[in-house]
Amino acid sequence: MALELHPLEQFVIKPIVPMHIGNLDVSFTNSALLMTIAVLLISALVIVGTRREELVPGRVQSLSEIAYEFIGNMIDETVGEEGRQYFPFVFSLFMFILFGNLLGLIPYGYTFTGQIIVTFALAAVVFTGVTLIGIWRNGWKFLTFFVPHGVPVVLLVLLVPIELLSYFIRPFTLSIRLFANMLAGHTMLAIFGGFAASIGILGLLPLGLDVLIFFLELLVAVLQAYVFTILTCLYLNDAINLH
């Protein structure tokens, strides 16, 4: 019985339409295809689903409204009124990650949120944007964010570096959390799937496990999109309100 497991093969980037800008390979890949599908689906949900603008919403329009109010409430609760201008970005971020995670769970699909470069790029945009907003809104006062209130001066020597470290580590924790969750879940699904395929009738056991893990991964997909988004809101709150 040959047991061949390639759980990481699913993350391989495969070009579909080769493209180049100078020497740079910018081919349209399986990852790019799924990103495009995600964007099209989100647009369809939010725009086509609401085309009738019903007073009493149907299913699709309800989903759009629920997502809208969910993110809206999240911003109101964490940032407050001033966070409203960043609503389109936060909403796009949440929907993009959510659809990336969920589409990845469809067999033969592809999980672009399982790519560290993608999650890191998103986290870097959030980090850079939030830092710029903090500086733009508060000027030099933004630096007081790294100095905790009511602490003896001696301790500040210790605390300020810790605060700085915990601030600059944000893009890494934010991106690695999402990446690692997707990587681990999909790897586990692939490993049990590989077992199920290669050990005959006994494979029913790993298959059953895979089904259970699939439901867990559905939960993780939604949860990690939520975590990424609410952390973005909390960072935004730090920058705007300087706790």
Next chain:
Amino acid sequence: MPQLDLATFPTQLVWLAVTFIALYLVMALVGLPRVGGIIAKRRDRITGDLDKAQRMKAEAEAVIAAYERALAEARTKAQQALRETAERLAAEATEQQRKLAESLNAEIAKAERRIAEAKASALKGMHDLATEVAQVAAAKLAGGAVEAARVKAAVEAVLRERV
């Protein structure tokens, strides 16, 4: 690990940027204003309906108040009319009574006058009779004619004493 293949980074970053910016623009310019508009419209409609209901309730209350006011007015008017009528009737009755009493008094006075006249004439008749009787009796007793004037004076004196 395929995720660490640096050669795939440019294409991933480029397509991430393209798709995410596209998504952001579509959401910011079309999608979210639309959903927000729908939600706002519904909220407006609901508050509008509530306002309308409130207004109609106020109107109904105003109508009820007006109705009650009209009712109270009518009741007051009716009572006033009743009182006026009662007063008028009472006044009329008093007037009639007074007139009746007056006419009765007049009748009574007239009757009394008539009685007094009758009495006077009766008395006068009696005087004459008494004088005549006394004259005849005196003539019979005294045997000769008695002067009529003296008889009359005597009778008058006696009658004045008795009556």
